[in-house]
Amino acid sequence: MHTGAFAFDTASGLSCDGVPLADIAASAGTPTFVYSAEAIRGAWRRFDAAFGAVPHAVHYALKANSTLGVLRLLRGLGSGADVNSGGELEVALRAGFRPDQVVFTGVGKTPEELDRAVSLGLKAINAESPGELERIDALARARGARARVAVRLNPDIDAGAHPHISTGRRVNKFGVPIELGRELYRQMARMPGLQPVGVHVHIGSQITDVAPLRRTAEAVAEFVGWLGEDGIAIEHVDLGGGLGVSYDGAAAPTPAEYAAAVLPAVAPTGCTILLEPGRAIVAPAAVLLARVIDVKRFFDAHAFVVLDAGMTELIRPALYGAYHRISAVAPRAGAVAACEVVGPLCESSDVVGKNRRLPPLEVGDLVAVHDTGAYGSAMASTYNRRPLPCEVMVDGGRWEVIKRRQTVEEMVGLER
Template sequence: MAPGFQRREGVLGCDGVSLEEAAVRFGTPLYLYSKAALVAAYTAYDRAFDPVPHRICYALKANGSGALLRILAGLGAGADIVSGFELEAALRAGFPPKLIVFSGVGKTTDEIARGLDAGIGEFNAESEEELGRISAAASARGRTVGVTLRVNPDIDPKSHAYISTGLRQNKFGVDIALAPDILRRARNLPGLAIAGVQCHIGSQITDLEPMEQAVRDLVALSNRLLADGFPLRVIDIGGGLGVDYEGGTTLQPAALAARLVPHLEGLPLTVLVEPGRSIVGAAGALLTRVLYLKENRGKQFVIVDAGLNDLLRPALYSAFHRVEPVVSRGGETRRVDVVGPVCETGDFLARDRNLERVQPGDLLAVRDTGAYGFVMSSNYNMRPRAAEALVDDGGLRLIRRRETFEDLTRTEV
């Protein structure tokens, strides 16, 4: 049986551990993760790209919790980071600096300096101006650093507008047609070793065609640069593989690799892959208790103790997550909105959803919330951020305690 969250005899569990026990021990809302599912997802990527020299750089933005990062670092993963503190988190978790690639459209001078001092593998630059900034910082230190250039191929990933990143109207990367000229100029800058080109067209991608097109374009550009004598050593194809939030069959890394590897084989380059969501998304669930049931002129509401401050995705992207009673009693379903306690009409986890009859005190699981869940949580309405726990080899342990009032006010001056 696949590791992670499974229902047996009507009860949803995680690798043999009771979700009710986790909720009682650590309270709700609680993010719960399966170590076995995390390991399986990473390993599937590593194996899938075996036919080519590769480095799987886990995108920390999907979930930066230390316990999960340590597991991935222990498996030999690299890291894709987008901020100075993600760099600190990656280093603290034990990712070797040389396996870290620093992405992001707005790196500050301080962040660039910290990356240089840490000795990271590559900066993934997103503009010509940034290349100049990295060059100045590197040469001031008497150093040479690897840089990749993120290109924008103007390809529609057929995903949500907010998470499309490879269209010309998106802020990411430089026009792919301009990349050779930009790199020709950058070649003369001190402190830069042009290591390759990068492309990431978006997230939650379920159609492989746009990804294949982007990789084709990236390979063509890499070959042109190699022919021009650039000493490239990597080709960074980004992340973006989606999760089937409806609970069907999720596209596996093997299917992605089957489409992409034929284009990448034979290149004298190491392939960097930057998956986030597809590594950690299905490995996590948000556990929440029903507080109240309420009816408003025929409209049914299930009010739970997790809100948009805990899980922003439904409000931000109208994202769909399965919401399921942990203990299924069967019987008829009712059409309900599952809503949180936050004072916003947009505070819902599910809308117009058929849900079995539930009662106050029942435990619900919001599925596939391992990625872009906890990391996007906030203290809105002065709500503490949730606790996080890990199921590890049949055991259950807290990996982040729930915040206290003192935590929320600690930085006030």
């Protein structure tokens, strides 16, 4: 029924790399994210291989999913890390990434975060503004150090993604307008605490048309040419993340197609190409395993199928109107019927899937919400005092809990 790690057979229902999801639910409970280690490995290696012909480094973007078990797996493959906050930086270090494997992006970095980044000597701090460059310079000089920096350029290119996850337009808060960047790099030559090592862009997420990514690469390559004219040599071009995945079965560009779109522009710069994929690495590698806790049908309207998972575990449908496939783990015989799959929270936006056609579902049945490895657990909250969910990794026919379910004691542990 579904391709990849999650396969269906009539005897054991939906399984992850041969492990029945029903077995995991029986032991770990629900809601639980179930990851396929093999799917994560495969996605990372495809990405890496797509750029194999040129010097490059894949810096997995922690914001998509920063559960330690996921990070350790990726680090073991040779991945670097892209972090977006002081918290993600510490988590990356804890997962074993060395500071020289970490790039730090973030539209607002606190003095403490910047000082920590400078003290560690990260591979690059992707600076967002002239003011931030001055602050990094001062912090580095105070330490007698030179911070490796890149400026995040805003190329004013529409990624064609949902407005909430488009970041490369002038109207967005991210980066420095590309036409102002040249002067900024000239000024950096007069800032002894800074070592300009790269340029950075990231125009958005869930981008399913490579054309804006190609135009961005061309704009960046032209910019690197200007730097060359100014006698500024940099080591790397960081193209950010953003490659979309197929949530609904429609075609999405492969890493190879992405590489083919951007490399003709950026490879001739001679710079190492840095990439910051998040979603493309982990989204398809997980399902959110949930149980039906109520079925409500009134009059002739479609049924509401209420799950024990909702916007606290997976906020994307509520936040972006995002679509995720939903399937019964062990489909019952009977006609498929229209339903709305919802979470248990006190919000009308707490919908997991609108207008679905699913086989009959009864209280106690298990469902899988697909392609939830990215921006699922990473965006989870305890709204309505719901404990953070369990997370499980399946690898080589075995599975283990990589994050146990939060207890109420832990939830209130910070309070007095």
